[in-house]
Amino acid sequence: MTSLGSAEVKHVPINQAMRGYLLRSCTPPDPVVSSLVQRTLTVGAASGMMVPVEQSTLLTLLAKLASATMIVDVGTFTGLSALALARGLAPGGKVITCDVTDTWFDLAKEHWEQAGVADRIEFRLGPAGKTLSELPQGEADLIFLDADKMNYVSYYQLAVPLLRGGGLLLADNVLLDGYVMDPELAENTLMRRCAETMRTFNAALATDDRLETVMLPVADGFTIARKK
Numbered sequence: 001m002t003s004l005g006s007a008e009v010k011h012v013p014i015n016q017a018m019r020g021y022l023l024r025s026c027t028p029p030d031p032v033v034s035s036l037v038q039r040t041l042t043v044g045a046a047s048g049m050m051v052p053v054e055q056s057t058l059l060t061l062l063a064k065l066a067s068a069t070m071i072v073d074v075g076t077f078t079g080l081s082a083l084a085l086a087r088g089l090a091p092g093g094k095v096i097t098c099d100v101t102d103t104w105f106d107l108a109k110e111h112w113e114q115a116g117v118a119d120r121i122e123f124r125l126g127p128a129g130k131t132l133s134e135l136p137q138g139e140a141d142l143i144f145l146d147a148d149k150m151n152y153v154s155y156y157q158l159a160v161p162l163l164r165g166g167g168l169l170l171a172d173n174v175l176l177d178g179y180v181m182d183p184e185l186a187e188n189t190l191m192r193r194c195a196e197t198m199r200t201f202n203a204a205l206a207t208d209d210r211l212e213t214v215m216l217p218v219a220d221g222f223t224i225a226r227k228k
């Protein structure tokens with residue numbers, strides 16, 4: 001890779017105080033999102049899987065910019081990303097969201113209903129690979145990957161053909177707690193393998209001629225790739 005010299009130096013580290021400022025500088029979450037965040041915090045350790053609120057706002061914005069009518073949300077959990085994406089849909093559009101478990105479906109649905117978007121969200125229970133392989137090719141405006149990290153490479157391979165030209169492939173956790181820089185530093189075998197997979201995923205997107213890709217340091221890393 002060509003070195004960019006001093007051009008690559010400017011980068012502001014995000015500590016907790018800076019993140020607080022960053023959050024206060026975004027449109028604040030509305031009562032439905034605030035409620036979903038609070039209720040998700042009560043589910044226990046799994047609550048850490050929820051997308052950060054600033055990212056949910058970004059998802060809404062990107063869906064709007066893509067004039068999306070067909071969105072695929074991979075990894076439902078308590079439904080914040082599906083809710084945010086549904087809020088960005090163009091009239092008549094829908095979000096297909098999938099998860100391997102329906103443990104948190106009632107909580108998600110309650111908030112989709114409160115937000116008035118439940119009729120625009122279709123939940124599919126089952127492995128994401130199966131859900132993606134059953135969808136029609138070339139019709140998705142936006143696909144958001146946020147499920148099991150070990151399968152990101154196969155999700156990417158399935159997802160790109162599903163996108164229309166100009167469609168967006170979004171991916172969360174692409175920095176994987178920073179371990180993508182050195183997977184050997186990860187605390188256990190699973191995390192190490194996830195970090196290695198994420199490195200493969202990131203490298204594949206960056207060199208895929210079908211895509212224009214940018215990785216943003218939002219939360220745990222967020223990639224936006226546009227299909228040409």
Ligand SMILES: C[S@@+](CC[C@H](N)C(=O)[O-])C[C@H]1O[C@@H](n2cnc3c(N)ncnc32)[C@H](O)[C@@H]1O
Pocket residue numbers: 049050051074075076077078079080081082098099100101126127128129146147148
């Ligand atoms: C990080 S969470 C998703 C967070 C969610 N996007 C949100 O807005 O808060 C990851 C989800 O992926 C689900 N998952 C794990 N393995 C999966 C698989 N093979 N297929 C589909 N979903 C899976 C988990 O059950 C979990 O709910």
